[in-house]
Amino acid sequence: MKKNNSKQVELFVEGMHCASCEILIEKKLLKNKGIKAVDASLGNGKVTMLMDKDINIEIDEINRQFKTDEYTFSKTPRSKKEEPFIKVRNGSLKVNKRKAAFYSKAILIALVFLAGFFFIEHFQLGQYISVDNNSTLGAFFLLGIVAAVSSCAALVGGLLLSMAKSWHEQYITEESISIRARPHIMFHIGRLISFTILGGVLGTLGGLITLDNPVIYSGLVFFVSLIMALLGLQMLGVSWANKIKLSAPKSLLGFATDDNNFKGKYMPFSIGAMTFFLPCGFTLIAQAMALASGDFVRGSLIMTAFALGTLPALSAISYSSLKFTTKPHLTAKFNVFAGLIVLFFVAYNINGQLNVLGLPSLNDINLNIESSQNQESMVVQNGDEQTISFIAQGFEYIPTNGTTFKAGVPTKFVVENKGIAGCGAYLAATGLVNGYLQLKPGLNEVEIANPRAGTYKVTCTMGMVPPVIIKII
Amino acid sequence: MNKVIKISGMHCQGCVGLIRMELADGGLEEKIKDVRLVGDMLGEVELQNASAEELAQAEKIINKIEGYHTI
Numbered sequence: 001m002k003k004n005n006s007k008q009v010e011l012f013v014e015g016m017h018c019a020s021c022e023i024l025i026e027k028k029l030l031k032n033k034g035i036k037a038v039d040a041s042l043g044n045g046k047v048t049m050l051m052d053k054d055i056n057i058e059i060d061e062i063n064r065q066f067k068t069d070e071y072t073f074s075k076t077p078r079s080k081k082e083e084p085f086i087k088v089r090n091g092s093l094k095v096n097k098r099k100a101a102f103y104s105k106a107i108l109i110a111l112v113f114l115a116g117f118f119f120i121e122h123f124q125l126g127q128y129i130s131v132d133n134n135s136t137l138g139a140f141f142l143l144g145i146v147a148a149v150s151s152c153a154a155l156v157g158g159l160l161l162s163m164a165k166s167w168h169e170q171y172i173t174e175e176s177i178s179i180r181a182r183p184h185i186m187f188h189i190g191r192l193i194s195f196t197i198l199g200g201v202l203g204t205l206g207g208l209i210t211l212d213n214p215v216i217y218s219g220l221v222f223f224v225s226l227i228m229a230l231l232g233l234q235m236l237g238v239s240w241a242n243k244i245k246l247s248a249p250k251s252l253l254g255f256a257t258d259d260n261n262f263k264g265k266y267m268p269f270s271i272g273a274m275t276f277f278l279p280c281g282f283t284l285i286a287q288a289m290a291l292a293s294g295d296f297v298r299g300s301l302i303m304t305a306f307a308l309g310t311l312p313a314l315s316a317i318s319y320s321s322l323k324f325t326t327k328p329h330l331t332a333k334f335n336v337f338a339g340l341i342v343l344f345f346v347a348y349n350i351n352g353q354l355n356v357l358g359l360p361s362l363n364d365i366n367l368n369i370e371s372s373q374n375q376e377s378m379v380v381q382n383g384d385e386q387t388i389s390f391i392a393q394g395f396e397y398i399p400t401n402g403t404t405f406k407a408g409v410p411t412k413f414v415v416e417n418k419g420i421a422g423c424g425a426y427l428a429a430t431g432l433v434n435g436y437l438q439l440k441p442g443l444n445e446v447e448i449a450n451p452r453a454g455t456y457k458v459t460c461t462m463g464m465v466p467p468v469i470i471k472i473i
Numbered sequence: 474m475n476k477v478i479k480i481s482g483m484h485c486q487g488c489v490g491l492i493r494m495e496l497a498d499g500g501l502e503e504k505i506k507d508v509r510l511v512g513d514m515l516g517e518v519e520l521q522n523a524s525a526e527e528l529a530q531a532e533k534i535i536n537k538i539e540g541y542h543t544i
Contacts, residue, residue, distance in 0.1 A: 021487030
């Protein structure tokens with residue numbers, strides 16, 4: 001049934017206590033002629049029905065059908081305002097037991113997932129994969145695999161997860177999994193095609209452009225994170241978030257947003273294609289290699305191999321979102337799980353970019369403890385010049401001659417690359433060093449003519465390498 | 474002769490309604506005498522004049538519903 005012949009009706013329901021109630025209501029309502037899809041939500045106390053436009057279902061009739069089941073339907077909430085999850089009353093903390101029971105499993109699964117993510121992050125898999133101009137396509141494929149379970153998971157994976165909810169609602173009437181999977185498939189195809197073509201473009205451009213503007217990239221991450229945060233809050237049913245509807249401006253995207261073509265066809269494809277511009281650290285590495293190749297075919301193959309490497313993990317995100325929304329009563333729980341994951345990834349991405357920009361972040365808590373334990377710092381001068389020196393090894397930048405230096409003194413920023421790997425090969429020290437510093441094997445030097453007084457962070461392009469604070473006084 | 478099937482997982486009227494509906498959809502509507510809660514996470518289905526095959530079918534239907542199983 002085409003969506004424009006249908007209408008959506010939402011009713012409030014009293015009397016639900018559990019998932020069985022949701023299933024019962026959904027199945028019973030679906031027996032009514034003209035009702036195409038039903039989603040009952042214990043958490044919201046509502047039922048949403050998609051039905052033929054010319055059908056008018058009387059609430060009295062619905063209440064009659066459910067009389068023995070002791071549910072009551074209404075157009076407006078009859079009971080008092082929905083109790084919040086947690087509140088303080090008479091000085092003590094009160095937990096809404098019904099909501100806690102409903103959300104507990106989803107929260108537990110989300111915590112297990114995040115523990116797994118941190119466990120993988122702890123191993124810093126990126127340090128085991130190094131690529132350079134002579135690497136095989138297999139190496140870039142492996143880089144993609146690592147990227148998709150690391151920082152790129154937080155950015156691209158988080159975006160994909162947050163889009164899954166709106167795609168699901170778009171195809172709520174469809175039973176066929178192949179149709180419901182269509183926006184996901186288009187997303188992945190768009191991503192692969194854009195990486196292939198734009199990888200070739202990078203190869204052709206060669207040394208004409210550089211990918212080293214942390215401020216622009218950080219701005220992009222913040223913008224995408226804002227959208228993800230809103231979608232994540234909508235998944236968690238936050239009422240004010242649900243009032244904000246996201247839609248792309250037609251004047252900007254033209255044909256892709258034409259309503260006649262919108263449905264599952266071009267918007268997911270465009271979103272997938274645009275992930276090429278999301279500055280995940282590993283993506284930047286692959287893009288830099290494509291750029292350095294100086295050849296359309298090589299650049300294209302590098303980025304295609306990388307994108308293919310990310311495909312299994314991203315496909316797993318698509319698969320799980322499709323699987324857990326096949327049954328209406330699972331959709332609400334999946335939304336809670338996905339919303340929590342998305343919000344975590346937002347915090348993770350933003351924290352990383354705060355490091356890149358040299359701004360206060362959660363990492364500072366650790367750094368403040370370490371610096372208070374190690375008060376010694378040196379101001380090193382060699383005549384009229386000073387040197388800020390690091391060793392880049394494994395997945396860290398190790399200062400070798402202190403972390404406090406003098407302002408206004410011509411400075412050399414020297415990094416000896418003794419085997420830094422993964423996205424650590426692209427160092428960011430915003431405010432000290434312009435753009436990103438690609439670390440070649442051996443010594444890498446940058447002249448800083450007149451360092452200004454301030455506090456700066458040295459980290460990688462995604463802010464994942466533990467930042468080192470440099471003070472210029 | 475009436476036969477009773479004990480079911481683990483039943484805890485509310487929603488469960489009663491759901492099981493009753495699933496059995497009715499499975500063609501056993503006329504055989505259902507009662508569906509009731511009897512304890513904490515415990516319920517019963519009482520079938521009337523049900524054959525061994527119908528009893529087996531009822532158990533199969535109940536075991537297929539997520540969250541419930543016959544005991």
